[in-house]
Amino acid sequence: MTTGRGRNGPADLLRVTAIGAVVVGHWLLTDVTYYDGPLSGRDALRYVDWAPWVTLVLQVMPVFFVVGGYANAASWSVRRERGERGTGWVRVLGLLFPAAVYVGVATAVVWGVVLSGVARREELREAGWFVALHLWFLPVYLVLITLTPALYALHLRWGLWLPAGIAVVAAVVDTLSLGAGVPGVDAANYLLVWGVMYLWGFSWYSGSLVRPRIRCAALGAGGAVLLAALLVWGPFPVAMIGAGTRVGNTSPPTVALLAFAAAQTGLLLTAGPLLDRFLARPARWRRVSRANTGVLTVYLWHMVPVIAVAVALYPTGIAPQPTIGSGAWLALRVPWVALLAVLLVPLVLLMLWAQRPLRRLPPGIGYPRRWSPVLLGVGTLACAVALARFAAAGFAPGGRLAWPVLLVLAAGLALVLFSGRETAPA
Numbered sequence: 001m002t003t004g005r006g007r008n009g010p011a012d013l014l015r016v017t018a019i020g021a022v023v024v025g026h027w028l029l030t031d032v033t034y035y036d037g038p039l040s041g042r043d044a045l046r047y048v049d050w051a052p053w054v055t056l057v058l059q060v061m062p063v064f065f066v067v068g069g070y071a072n073a074a075s076w077s078v079r080r081e082r083g084e085r086g087t088g089w090v091r092v093l094g095l096l097f098p099a100a101v102y103v104g105v106a107t108a109v110v111w112g113v114v115l116s117g118v119a120r121r122e123e124l125r126e127a128g129w130f131v132a133l134h135l136w137f138l139p140v141y142l143v144l145i146t147l148t149p150a151l152y153a154l155h156l157r158w159g160l161w162l163p164a165g166i167a168v169v170a171a172v173v174d175t176l177s178l179g180a181g182v183p184g185v186d187a188a189n190y191l192l193v194w195g196v197m198y199l200w201g202f203s204w205y206s207g208s209l210v211r212p213r214i215r216c217a218a219l220g221a222g223g224a225v226l227l228a229a230l231l232v233w234g235p236f237p238v239a240m241i242g243a244g245t246r247v248g249n250t251s252p253p254t255v256a257l258l259a260f261a262a263a264q265t266g267l268l269l270t271a272g273p274l275l276d277r278f279l280a281r282p283a284r285w286r287r288v289s290r291a292n293t294g295v296l297t298v299y300l301w302h303m304v305p306v307i308a309v310a311v312a313l314y315p316t317g318i319a320p321q322p323t324i325g326s327g328a329w330l331a332l333r334v335p336w337v338a339l340l341a342v343l344l345v346p347l348v349l350l351m352l353w354a355q356r357p358l359r360r361l362p363p364g365i366g367y368p369r370r371w372s373p374v375l376l377g378v379g380t381l382a383c384a385v386a387l388a389r390f391a392a393a394g395f396a397p398g399g400r401l402a403w404p405v406l407l408v409l410a411a412g413l414a415l416v417l418f419s420g421r422e423t424a425p426a
Contacts, residue, residue: 069201220266
C-alpha cells in the first residue's frame with residue numbers, strides 16, 4: 001500500500017509499532033532501586049526466569065532496520081534515476097541534528113550536576129550511562145545510510161544473494177569468535193547482521209522478497225527453524241536483548257538474532273495484505289503518518305522519564321520497591337509504564353517544538369564538490385565513533401564530562417554540514 005507522497009503505509013506502521021515496543025520493553029524490564037543512599041538499576045532479564053522469553057516479542061529493532069532499508073532504497077532509487085550523485089543524496093543530518101540536541105541537553109545536565117555536587121560520582125556515572133545506552137543503534141544506522149548508494153548498486157546486481165552472502169560471513173564471524181575464540185572479530189557483526197536486515201528492506205522495496213509472497217513466508221519459516229536449532233544446540237541464549245550472559249545475542253549481534261529477525265521479518269511481510277486493509281481508512285493512515293514523524297524523538301528521550309521518576313519518588317520513599325519478579329513487582333509494571341508514558345508525551349511534544357528551527361536549516365552548506373565525499377565520510381565516521389563511545393561509556397564516565405568525545409562529535413557534525421547540500425536542488 002502506498003499512501004501520501006508515495007509513502008508505504010505498512011512500512012510506516014511497522015516503524016511506529018517497533019519504536020513503541022522498544023520503549024515499552026525498556027520500561028518493563030528496567031528495575032530502579034534505591035538502597036543506602038545511591039540510586040541504581042537492574043535488568044529484569046538477569047533476575048526473572050521467564051523474562052528472556054518476553055524478548056521474543058519485545059525485540060523489534062530488526063523491524064526498524066528493515067523499514068529503514070525500504071525507505072532509503074525508495075528515496076535513493078528515485079534520486080538515482082534523476083542522475084543525482086550518491087554524495088548529494090546521503091541523508092544523515094536528519095539523524096544527527098536530533099541526536100546532537102539530545103547529547104547537548106544531557107551534557108548540560110551532567111555539567112550542572114557536577115558543578116552543584118548534588119549527586120555522587122557513581123550515581124552520575126550510572127545515570128549518564130543509563131540515558132546513553134540506547135544510542136547504540138545510531139552509529140550502525142549512520143554507516144548504513146552512508147553506504148546506501150553502494151549497497152543499492154550491489155543489490156541491483158545480486159538481489160537476494162547479497163544479504164544471503166553477508167549472512168554467511170556473519171556466521172563465519174560467530175564461528176571464529178565463539179568457536180575459535182578469536183578476540184575482537186565479533187565486532188564486525190554490528191555491521192554485518194544489522195546490514196542484512198537493512199538489505200532485506202531493499203528487497204522488500206524492489207519486490208523480490210514479497211513477490212511471490214511465498215518468499216517472505218519461506219524467510220519467516222526458515223528463520224524460525226534455524227532459530228530453534230541454534231537455541232537448542234548452539235551456545236546462544238533465548239534472550240534477544242542483552243542479558244549479561246557469557247554469550248549475548250545483541251552486543252555484538254549474532255546469527256541467532258539474525259535468525260530471529262528472519263522469522264520476524266518474514267511473518268510481518270507475509271501479513272502485508274492485512275496491514276494494507278487496516279490502513280485503508282484515511283483517518284488511521286493520517287494518525288500513523290503523524291506518529292511516524294516523531295519516532296526518533298520518542299526513541300531518543302524515552303529513558304529520561306525513568307530518571308526523573310527515580311529521582312523524585314525513590315529517595316523520598318513514595319514509590320515502593322518490591323522484590324523484582326514478585327507479584328507486587330509485576331502489578332506495579334502497569335502504573336509504572338503508564339506514569340512514564342504520561343511524562344514522555346509532553347516531553348516529546350516539547351522537543352519536537354524545540355527542534356523546529358533545525359528543520360528550517362539548509363540540508364548542508366554549499367553544493368557537493370570533489371572533496372564532498374571525503375568530508376561526508378570522515379564527518380559521519382567521527383559522529384558514529386562519538387555516539388558509539390557515548391553508548392558504551394555514557395555521558396559521564398567516571399562521574400565527569402566526556403569532553404574529548406563531545407569535541408569529536410562536534411567536529412564530525414561540522415564536517416557533514418560543510419560537505420555540501422545533502423539533496424541537490426531539483
